[in-house]
Amino acid sequence: MDGGLLSLKWNNHRSTFFYVLSNVRKKECYTDVTLACDGKFYPVHKLVLSTCSEYFEQMFEQTQCKHPVIVLKDIRSEELESLLSYMYVGEVNVVQEKLSGLIKAAECLRIKGLAVPDEEPATTKSSGGSREKRTSDNSLSSEAKRRRQDDGSSSQRQTSSREETSRRRADQSSSNKFNRNNASSSSSSVNSSRENRDSVSDHRTTSRDASEPNELHHAQQDNDIELKAEELPDAHEDLPSEVPPEDPGDAVKQEPLDLDAVYLSDSNSASDTKDMLVEDSFGEADGQQHFMDELLGQNSASDQHGMGDYGEGGEGSSSSSAATNQQQQHMGAVWTDDLRDSCNWPDLMDHRPELLPSSAQLSASSAASIINYDSLYEESLQHENKTIGRRTSVLRGKRHQCACCPYSTNDVGNFRRHTRIHTAEKPYACRFCDYRSAQSNNLKAHVFRHHKQAQRTQTVDDVQRLK
Protein backbone atom coordinates (compact mmCIF):
# COMPACT_ATOMS: atom_id res chain seq x y z
CA MET A 1 0.00 0.00 0.00
CA ASP A 2 2.66 2.38 0.91
CA GLY A 3 4.37 1.63 -2.27
CA GLY A 4 1.67 3.11 -4.43
CA LEU A 5 0.44 5.72 -2.15
CA LEU A 6 1.02 9.21 -3.21
CA SER A 7 0.27 12.01 -0.96
CA LEU A 8 -1.07 14.89 -2.88
CA LYS A 9 -0.64 18.06 -1.10
CA TRP A 10 -2.06 21.33 -2.00
CA ASN A 11 0.55 23.62 -0.81
CA ASN A 12 -1.55 26.64 -0.35
CA HIS A 13 -4.66 24.89 0.63
CA ARG A 14 -4.92 26.70 3.89
CA SER A 15 -4.26 30.08 2.61
CA THR A 16 -6.63 29.56 -0.25
CA PHE A 17 -9.26 28.25 2.05
CA PHE A 18 -8.89 31.14 4.29
CA TYR A 19 -8.99 33.52 1.45
CA VAL A 20 -12.11 32.03 0.03
CA LEU A 21 -13.72 31.77 3.41
CA SER A 22 -12.92 35.33 4.06
CA ASN A 23 -14.46 36.26 0.79
CA VAL A 24 -17.59 34.26 1.17
CA ARG A 25 -18.12 35.84 4.48
CA LYS A 26 -17.48 39.26 3.16
CA LYS A 27 -19.81 38.67 0.28
CA GLU A 28 -22.18 36.73 2.44
CA CYS A 29 -22.17 33.81 0.16
CA TYR A 30 -23.45 30.48 1.37
CA THR A 31 -24.44 31.88 4.65
CA ASP A 32 -26.87 29.54 6.22
CA VAL A 33 -27.61 31.15 9.51
CA THR A 34 -28.27 34.68 10.55
CA LEU A 35 -27.28 36.06 13.86
CA ALA A 36 -29.40 38.89 15.04
CA CYS A 37 -27.84 41.09 17.62
CA ASP A 38 -28.45 44.63 18.66
CA GLY A 39 -30.68 45.18 15.73
CA LYS A 40 -28.08 44.05 13.29
CA PHE A 41 -28.08 40.94 11.25
CA TYR A 42 -25.01 38.92 10.62
CA PRO A 43 -25.31 36.32 7.94
CA VAL A 44 -22.75 33.72 8.76
CA HIS A 45 -22.04 30.07 8.30
CA LYS A 46 -23.19 27.28 10.49
CA LEU A 47 -20.02 25.48 9.74
CA VAL A 48 -17.94 28.18 11.27
CA LEU A 49 -20.18 28.71 14.23
CA SER A 50 -20.52 25.07 15.02
CA THR A 51 -16.85 24.60 14.66
CA CYS A 52 -16.06 27.33 17.06
CA SER A 53 -18.81 26.64 19.51
CA GLU A 54 -20.35 23.43 20.65
CA TYR A 55 -23.21 25.52 21.78
CA PHE A 56 -23.99 26.49 18.24
CA GLU A 57 -23.22 23.03 17.10
CA GLN A 58 -25.80 21.56 19.40
CA MET A 59 -28.24 24.22 18.46
CA PHE A 60 -27.88 23.43 14.81
CA GLU A 61 -28.12 19.77 15.50
CA GLN A 62 -31.43 20.29 17.14
CA THR A 63 -32.98 22.15 14.34
CA GLN A 64 -32.94 21.12 10.78
CA CYS A 65 -33.90 24.55 9.79
CA LYS A 66 -32.08 25.50 6.69
CA HIS A 67 -31.46 28.99 7.70
CA PRO A 68 -32.32 29.74 11.27
CA VAL A 69 -32.21 33.20 12.60
CA ILE A 70 -30.55 33.19 15.95
CA VAL A 71 -31.30 36.09 18.12
CA LEU A 72 -28.53 36.83 20.52
CA LYS A 73 -29.62 38.50 23.62
CA ASP A 74 -27.35 40.07 26.13
CA ILE A 75 -24.62 40.34 23.61
CA ARG A 76 -23.64 43.53 22.04
CA SER A 77 -23.10 43.77 18.38
CA GLU A 78 -19.56 44.92 18.84
CA GLU A 79 -18.80 41.89 20.90
CA LEU A 80 -20.43 39.68 18.38
CA GLU A 81 -18.45 41.25 15.62
CA SER A 82 -15.30 40.64 17.52
CA LEU A 83 -16.30 37.08 18.15
CA LEU A 84 -17.11 36.59 14.52
CA SER A 85 -13.75 37.87 13.61
CA TYR A 86 -12.29 35.56 16.12
CA MET A 87 -14.17 32.66 14.66
CA TYR A 88 -13.48 33.47 11.06
CA VAL A 89 -10.04 34.84 11.30
CA GLY A 90 -9.03 33.02 14.40
CA GLU A 91 -7.88 36.17 15.94
CA VAL A 92 -9.13 39.45 17.09
CA ASN A 93 -7.56 42.36 18.73
CA VAL A 94 -9.43 44.00 21.47
CA VAL A 95 -8.61 46.83 23.71
CA GLN A 96 -8.10 45.99 27.30
CA GLU A 97 -11.23 47.53 28.63
CA LYS A 98 -13.36 45.71 26.15
CA LEU A 99 -11.91 42.39 26.96
CA SER A 100 -14.14 41.40 29.81
CA GLY A 101 -17.24 42.01 27.80
CA LEU A 102 -15.86 40.05 24.95
CA ILE A 103 -14.97 37.17 27.16
CA LYS A 104 -18.35 37.19 28.73
CA ALA A 105 -19.97 37.10 25.36
CA ALA A 106 -17.66 34.31 24.36
CA GLU A 107 -18.61 32.43 27.47
CA CYS A 108 -22.23 32.86 26.71
CA LEU A 109 -21.72 31.39 23.32
CA ARG A 110 -19.11 28.97 24.55
CA ILE A 111 -16.65 29.98 21.99
CA LYS A 112 -13.82 27.57 21.91
CA GLY A 113 -10.56 29.04 22.76
CA LEU A 114 -12.09 31.92 24.56
CA ALA A 115 -14.61 30.42 26.87
CA VAL A 116 -14.14 26.73 26.61
CA PRO A 117 -11.09 24.75 25.97
CA ASP A 118 -10.40 24.00 22.44
CA GLU A 119 -9.97 20.51 21.30
CA GLU A 120 -7.69 19.44 18.66
CA PRO A 121 -9.28 17.64 15.80
CA ALA A 122 -8.93 14.01 16.51
CA THR A 123 -7.65 12.97 13.17
CA THR A 124 -5.28 15.79 12.80
CA LYS A 125 -1.85 14.63 13.33
CA SER A 126 -0.46 17.67 14.71
CA SER A 127 3.18 17.76 14.70
CA GLY A 128 2.63 18.60 18.25
CA GLY A 129 4.04 21.87 19.00
CA SER A 130 3.92 22.74 22.57
CA ARG A 131 0.38 22.81 23.62
CA GLU A 132 -0.23 25.13 26.31
CA LYS A 133 -3.33 25.61 28.17
CA ARG A 134 -4.83 28.83 27.26
CA THR A 135 -5.68 31.33 29.78
CA SER A 136 -8.34 33.21 28.16
CA ASP A 137 -7.47 36.74 28.91
CA ASN A 138 -4.16 37.21 27.40
CA SER A 139 -4.26 34.63 24.78
CA LEU A 140 -6.54 36.24 22.37
CA SER A 141 -3.75 36.89 20.07
CA SER A 142 -1.55 33.97 20.72
CA GLU A 143 -4.56 31.79 20.46
CA ALA A 144 -4.98 32.85 16.95
CA LYS A 145 -1.45 32.16 16.11
CA ARG A 146 -1.69 28.61 16.97
CA ARG A 147 -0.71 25.59 15.18
CA ARG A 148 -0.06 25.34 11.56
CA GLN A 149 2.29 22.50 11.63
CA ASP A 150 -0.37 20.10 10.70
CA ASP A 151 -0.55 21.56 7.31
CA GLY A 152 0.87 18.57 5.78
CA SER A 153 -1.87 16.16 6.52
CA SER A 154 -3.87 16.88 3.48
CA SER A 155 -3.47 13.39 2.30
CA GLN A 156 -6.02 12.48 4.82
CA ARG A 157 -9.44 12.93 3.62
CA GLN A 158 -11.24 15.26 5.79
CA THR A 159 -14.63 14.03 6.52
CA SER A 160 -15.36 16.09 9.48
CA SER A 161 -16.56 19.51 8.80
CA ARG A 162 -15.44 20.56 12.18
CA GLU A 163 -12.06 19.35 11.50
CA GLU A 164 -12.05 21.09 8.23
CA THR A 165 -13.13 24.27 9.74
CA SER A 166 -10.60 23.91 12.41
CA ARG A 167 -8.12 23.83 9.69
CA ARG A 168 -9.58 26.87 8.23
CA ARG A 169 -9.30 28.51 11.51
CA ALA A 170 -5.74 27.56 11.63
CA ASP A 171 -5.37 29.10 8.30
CA GLN A 172 -7.23 32.09 9.31
CA SER A 173 -5.10 32.42 12.29
CA SER A 174 -2.21 32.80 10.04
CA SER A 175 -3.70 35.52 8.11
CA ASN A 176 -3.39 39.11 8.54
CA LYS A 177 -4.28 40.37 11.85
CA PHE A 178 -7.47 42.04 12.25
CA ASN A 179 -7.18 45.03 14.36
CA ARG A 180 -10.30 45.80 16.15
CA ASN A 181 -9.71 48.56 18.44
CA ASN A 182 -13.31 49.29 18.47
CA ALA A 183 -14.32 45.98 19.73
CA SER A 184 -16.41 47.30 22.39
CA SER A 185 -18.47 47.19 25.37
CA SER A 186 -17.65 45.37 28.43
CA SER A 187 -20.91 46.27 29.93
CA SER A 188 -22.50 43.05 29.07
CA SER A 189 -24.27 41.60 31.99
CA VAL A 190 -24.43 38.26 30.44
CA ASN A 191 -24.38 35.47 32.82
CA SER A 192 -21.70 33.15 32.08
CA SER A 193 -23.37 30.06 30.98
CA ARG A 194 -20.21 28.27 30.56
CA GLU A 195 -20.63 24.71 31.42
CA ASN A 196 -18.10 22.39 32.60
CA ARG A 197 -16.92 21.06 29.43
CA ASP A 198 -13.60 20.34 30.79
CA SER A 199 -13.91 16.80 29.83
CA VAL A 200 -12.69 18.05 26.58
CA SER A 201 -9.08 17.54 26.51
CA ASP A 202 -7.53 20.82 26.66
CA HIS A 203 -5.27 20.68 23.76
CA ARG A 204 -4.88 24.02 22.49
CA THR A 205 -2.97 26.92 21.64
CA THR A 206 -0.01 25.41 20.27
CA SER A 207 1.43 28.67 20.41
CA ARG A 208 2.99 28.80 17.18
CA ASP A 209 5.62 31.06 17.82
CA ALA A 210 5.51 34.45 16.82
CA SER A 211 5.84 34.05 13.21
CA GLU A 212 3.79 36.85 12.05
CA PRO A 213 0.52 35.95 10.47
CA ASN A 214 1.27 38.08 7.57
CA GLU A 215 4.07 35.83 6.77
CA LEU A 216 1.69 33.10 6.14
CA HIS A 217 2.41 32.76 2.58
CA HIS A 218 6.06 32.49 2.98
CA ALA A 219 5.70 30.29 5.92
CA GLN A 220 3.59 27.95 3.98
CA GLN A 221 6.02 27.82 1.23
CA ASP A 222 8.20 26.12 3.70
CA ASN A 223 5.92 23.20 3.90
CA ASP A 224 7.33 20.19 2.39
CA ILE A 225 5.45 18.38 -0.20
CA GLU A 226 5.58 14.88 -1.35
CA LEU A 227 4.00 15.53 -4.62
CA LYS A 228 3.29 18.96 -5.60
CA ALA A 229 -0.31 19.28 -6.51
CA GLU A 230 -1.38 21.49 -9.23
CA GLU A 231 -1.76 24.72 -7.52
CA LEU A 232 -4.45 27.07 -8.03
CA PRO A 233 -3.74 30.00 -10.11
CA ASP A 234 -2.78 32.86 -8.09
CA ALA A 235 -5.72 33.42 -5.98
CA HIS A 236 -3.58 32.73 -3.04
CA GLU A 237 -0.51 34.33 -4.24
CA ASP A 238 -1.65 37.69 -3.26
CA LEU A 239 -3.48 36.50 -0.36
CA PRO A 240 -1.87 38.45 2.35
CA SER A 241 -2.42 41.62 0.57
CA GLU A 242 -5.65 40.76 -1.04
CA VAL A 243 -7.39 39.69 2.00
CA PRO A 244 -8.81 42.87 3.21
CA PRO A 245 -8.56 43.77 6.80
CA GLU A 246 -11.45 41.88 8.05
CA ASP A 247 -13.97 44.17 9.37
CA PRO A 248 -16.99 42.46 10.72
CA GLY A 249 -18.84 45.58 10.29
CA ASP A 250 -18.54 45.15 6.63
CA ALA A 251 -20.27 41.91 6.88
CA VAL A 252 -23.07 43.37 8.79
CA LYS A 253 -26.09 43.99 6.83
CA GLN A 254 -26.78 47.34 8.12
CA GLU A 255 -29.97 47.41 6.27
CA PRO A 256 -31.07 43.86 6.27
CA LEU A 257 -34.54 44.76 5.43
CA ASP A 258 -33.46 46.23 2.26
CA LEU A 259 -32.11 43.02 1.19
CA ASP A 260 -33.33 40.14 -0.71
CA ALA A 261 -31.16 38.23 1.51
CA VAL A 262 -33.33 37.29 4.36
CA TYR A 263 -36.16 35.43 2.97
CA LEU A 264 -38.02 33.25 5.27
CA SER A 265 -40.22 30.69 3.83
CA ASP A 266 -43.09 30.66 6.13
CA SER A 267 -45.18 28.26 4.33
CA ASN A 268 -47.79 27.75 6.87
CA SER A 269 -49.18 24.46 7.49
CA ALA A 270 -51.21 22.29 9.66
CA SER A 271 -51.35 23.27 13.25
CA ASP A 272 -47.86 23.11 14.54
CA THR A 273 -46.10 22.17 11.46
CA LYS A 274 -44.42 25.09 10.03
CA ASP A 275 -41.44 25.48 7.94
CA MET A 276 -39.13 27.68 9.76
CA LEU A 277 -36.98 28.16 6.89
CA VAL A 278 -35.00 31.14 6.13
CA GLU A 279 -33.71 31.07 2.70
CA ASP A 280 -30.73 33.10 2.24
CA SER A 281 -30.48 34.11 -1.26
CA PHE A 282 -27.71 36.53 -0.84
CA GLY A 283 -26.77 36.18 -4.37
CA GLU A 284 -25.88 32.65 -3.81
CA ALA A 285 -25.93 31.93 -7.43
CA ASP A 286 -23.39 34.55 -7.95
CA GLY A 287 -21.71 33.33 -4.92
CA GLN A 288 -21.36 29.89 -6.26
CA GLN A 289 -19.91 31.20 -9.38
CA HIS A 290 -17.74 33.39 -7.38
CA PHE A 291 -16.66 30.56 -5.25
CA MET A 292 -15.58 28.67 -8.28
CA ASP A 293 -13.93 31.72 -9.56
CA GLU A 294 -12.10 32.11 -6.36
CA LEU A 295 -10.98 28.58 -6.46
CA LEU A 296 -9.91 29.05 -9.96
CA GLY A 297 -8.14 32.14 -9.04
CA GLN A 298 -10.25 34.29 -11.18
CA ASN A 299 -11.85 37.42 -10.26
CA SER A 300 -15.51 37.15 -10.35
CA ALA A 301 -17.26 39.90 -12.06
CA SER A 302 -20.07 39.56 -9.64
CA ASP A 303 -18.33 41.00 -6.71
CA GLN A 304 -21.04 43.37 -6.02
CA HIS A 305 -23.86 41.00 -5.98
CA GLY A 306 -24.64 42.11 -2.51
CA MET A 307 -28.24 42.28 -1.70
CA GLY A 308 -30.71 44.00 -3.75
CA ASP A 309 -33.31 46.08 -2.21
CA TYR A 310 -35.97 44.10 -0.75
CA GLY A 311 -38.55 46.21 -2.19
CA GLU A 312 -41.37 47.54 -0.30
CA GLY A 313 -43.83 45.29 1.25
CA GLY A 314 -42.27 42.30 -0.24
CA GLU A 315 -43.99 42.81 -3.48
CA GLY A 316 -40.52 43.40 -4.53
CA SER A 317 -39.20 46.17 -6.50
CA SER A 318 -38.73 45.13 -10.02
CA SER A 319 -35.03 44.96 -9.64
CA SER A 320 -35.00 42.96 -6.49
CA SER A 321 -37.62 40.56 -7.54
CA ALA A 322 -35.89 40.13 -10.78
CA ALA A 323 -32.69 39.52 -8.96
CA THR A 324 -34.36 37.11 -6.67
CA ASN A 325 -35.98 35.33 -9.49
CA GLN A 326 -32.74 35.12 -11.19
CA GLN A 327 -31.12 33.77 -8.14
CA GLN A 328 -33.81 31.28 -7.57
CA GLN A 329 -33.70 30.31 -11.11
CA HIS A 330 -30.05 30.02 -10.89
CA MET A 331 -30.18 27.89 -7.88
CA GLY A 332 -33.29 26.12 -8.85
CA ALA A 333 -31.62 22.82 -8.63
CA VAL A 334 -30.25 23.69 -5.30
CA TRP A 335 -33.13 25.31 -3.66
CA THR A 336 -36.29 23.41 -4.11
CA ASP A 337 -39.43 22.95 -2.24
CA ASP A 338 -38.08 19.68 -1.11
CA LEU A 339 -35.35 21.49 0.59
CA ARG A 340 -37.80 23.78 2.11
CA ASP A 341 -39.66 20.81 3.35
CA SER A 342 -36.55 19.44 4.78
CA CYS A 343 -36.51 22.27 7.15
CA ASN A 344 -38.96 21.07 9.63
CA TRP A 345 -40.26 23.50 12.05
CA PRO A 346 -41.73 20.70 14.09
CA ASP A 347 -38.23 19.61 14.74
CA LEU A 348 -37.59 22.91 16.22
CA MET A 349 -40.83 22.84 18.02
CA ASP A 350 -40.04 19.52 19.46
CA HIS A 351 -37.09 21.02 21.13
CA ARG A 352 -38.69 24.19 21.84
CA PRO A 353 -38.33 23.98 25.56
CA GLU A 354 -34.64 23.88 25.01
CA LEU A 355 -34.36 26.14 22.09
CA LEU A 356 -36.95 28.61 22.90
CA PRO A 357 -37.08 29.22 26.55
CA SER A 358 -38.66 32.30 27.74
CA SER A 359 -36.82 35.48 27.41
CA ALA A 360 -36.13 35.47 31.07
CA GLN A 361 -34.69 32.05 30.91
CA LEU A 362 -32.66 33.03 28.01
CA SER A 363 -31.23 35.93 29.77
CA ALA A 364 -30.33 33.82 32.65
CA SER A 365 -29.15 30.74 31.00
CA SER A 366 -28.07 31.35 27.55
CA ALA A 367 -27.40 34.08 25.21
CA ALA A 368 -29.07 32.84 22.16
CA SER A 369 -32.41 31.77 21.03
CA ILE A 370 -33.69 30.88 17.70
CA ILE A 371 -36.05 33.63 16.96
CA ASN A 372 -36.97 35.35 20.07
CA TYR A 373 -40.10 37.22 19.58
CA ASP A 374 -39.18 40.25 21.55
CA SER A 375 -35.85 40.57 19.96
CA LEU A 376 -37.11 39.95 16.55
CA TYR A 377 -39.83 42.40 16.97
CA GLU A 378 -37.59 45.00 18.45
CA GLU A 379 -35.04 44.46 15.80
CA SER A 380 -37.61 44.68 13.15
CA LEU A 381 -38.78 47.91 14.55
CA GLN A 382 -35.27 49.17 14.78
CA HIS A 383 -34.62 48.24 11.25
CA GLU A 384 -37.71 49.69 9.97
CA ASN A 385 -36.79 52.83 11.70
CA LYS A 386 -33.47 52.74 10.04
CA THR A 387 -34.44 51.58 6.65
CA ILE A 388 -38.03 51.15 5.92
CA GLY A 389 -38.83 54.12 7.95
CA ARG A 390 -36.35 56.10 6.06
CA ARG A 391 -37.26 54.87 2.69
CA THR A 392 -40.81 53.82 2.83
CA SER A 393 -42.39 55.88 5.44
CA VAL A 394 -41.84 58.87 3.39
CA LEU A 395 -44.26 57.46 0.95
CA ARG A 396 -46.63 55.58 3.10
CA GLY A 397 -46.28 56.66 6.64
CA LYS A 398 -45.16 54.24 9.28
CA ARG A 399 -44.36 51.00 7.74
CA HIS A 400 -43.53 47.80 9.51
CA GLN A 401 -41.36 45.47 7.59
CA CYS A 402 -40.84 41.95 8.73
CA ALA A 403 -37.21 41.10 9.09
CA CYS A 404 -37.74 37.57 8.00
CA CYS A 405 -40.06 37.73 5.09
CA PRO A 406 -41.49 40.16 2.64
CA TYR A 407 -44.47 40.92 4.75
CA SER A 408 -45.01 44.49 5.61
CA THR A 409 -47.87 46.39 7.04
CA ASN A 410 -48.79 49.75 8.31
CA ASP A 411 -50.48 48.28 11.29
CA VAL A 412 -48.22 47.56 14.21
CA GLY A 413 -50.75 45.20 15.64
CA ASN A 414 -50.88 43.23 12.49
CA PHE A 415 -47.15 43.33 12.37
CA ARG A 416 -46.84 41.91 15.84
CA ARG A 417 -49.33 39.32 14.98
CA HIS A 418 -47.44 38.43 11.87
CA THR A 419 -44.18 38.20 13.74
CA ARG A 420 -45.55 35.35 15.73
CA ILE A 421 -45.42 33.28 12.61
CA HIS A 422 -41.69 33.39 12.72
CA THR A 423 -41.37 33.08 16.42
CA ALA A 424 -43.90 30.32 16.68
CA GLU A 425 -45.23 32.16 19.60
CA LYS A 426 -48.73 31.07 20.40
CA PRO A 427 -49.80 33.08 23.33
CA TYR A 428 -53.42 32.09 23.21
CA ALA A 429 -53.87 28.80 24.96
CA CYS A 430 -57.03 26.87 25.08
CA ARG A 431 -58.33 26.32 28.55
CA PHE A 432 -59.77 23.00 27.66
CA CYS A 433 -57.09 21.36 25.66
CA ASP A 434 -53.52 21.93 24.68
CA TYR A 435 -54.38 23.88 21.62
CA ARG A 436 -52.56 27.12 21.25
CA SER A 437 -52.93 29.81 18.73
CA ALA A 438 -51.09 32.82 17.57
CA GLN A 439 -54.28 34.73 17.11
CA SER A 440 -56.93 35.24 19.63
CA ASN A 441 -59.59 34.70 17.06
CA ASN A 442 -58.25 31.35 16.15
CA LEU A 443 -58.48 30.34 19.75
CA LYS A 444 -61.92 31.71 19.96
CA ALA A 445 -63.01 29.84 16.92
CA HIS A 446 -61.38 26.73 18.23
CA VAL A 447 -63.17 26.97 21.53
CA PHE A 448 -66.37 27.64 19.77
CA ARG A 449 -65.96 24.63 17.60
CA HIS A 450 -64.67 22.15 20.08
CA HIS A 451 -65.47 23.28 23.55
CA LYS A 452 -68.68 25.12 23.22
CA GLN A 453 -70.31 23.14 25.94
CA ALA A 454 -67.32 23.22 28.19
CA GLN A 455 -67.03 26.90 27.74
CA ARG A 456 -70.60 27.43 28.68
CA THR A 457 -70.12 25.44 31.83
CA GLN A 458 -66.94 27.24 32.59
CA THR A 459 -68.61 30.55 32.18
CA VAL A 460 -71.30 29.59 34.59
CA ASP A 461 -68.70 28.46 37.06
CA ASP A 462 -66.85 31.69 36.70
CA VAL A 463 -69.93 33.70 37.31
CA GLN A 464 -70.76 31.71 40.38
CA ARG A 465 -67.26 32.08 41.63
CA LEU A 466 -67.45 35.79 41.25
CA LYS A 467 -70.58 35.84 43.25
Next chain:
DNA sequence: CAGCAGGGGGCGG
Protein backbone atom coordinates in the same frame (compact mmCIF):
# COMPACT_ATOMS: atom_id res chain seq x y z
C1' DC B 1 -60.52 23.01 10.46
C1' DA B 2 -56.81 26.00 11.20
C1' DG B 3 -53.71 29.74 9.92
C1' DC B 4 -53.19 34.19 8.28
C1' DA B 5 -54.05 38.98 7.10
C1' DG B 6 -56.98 43.26 6.20
C1' DG B 7 -59.61 46.34 8.32
C1' DG B 8 -62.92 48.51 11.63
C1' DG B 9 -64.19 50.01 16.27
C1' DG B 10 -63.27 51.05 21.09
C1' DC B 11 -60.29 52.79 24.59
C1' DG B 12 -56.71 55.28 26.94
C1' DG B 13 -52.79 58.43 27.06
Next chain:
DNA sequence: CGCCCCCTGCTGC
Protein backbone atom coordinates in the same frame (compact mmCIF):
# COMPACT_ATOMS: atom_id res chain seq x y z
C1' DC C 1 -52.76 58.70 17.81
C1' DG C 2 -51.42 54.22 19.07
C1' DC C 3 -52.78 50.00 20.65
C1' DC C 4 -55.78 46.20 21.27
C1' DC C 5 -59.63 43.41 20.23
C1' DC C 6 -62.58 41.67 17.09
C1' DC C 7 -64.84 40.47 12.68
C1' DT C 8 -64.28 38.86 8.36
C1' DG C 9 -62.52 36.70 4.25
C1' DC C 10 -59.16 33.96 1.99
C1' DT C 11 -56.26 29.99 1.69
C1' DG C 12 -54.56 25.35 2.30
C1' DC C 13 -54.80 20.82 4.24
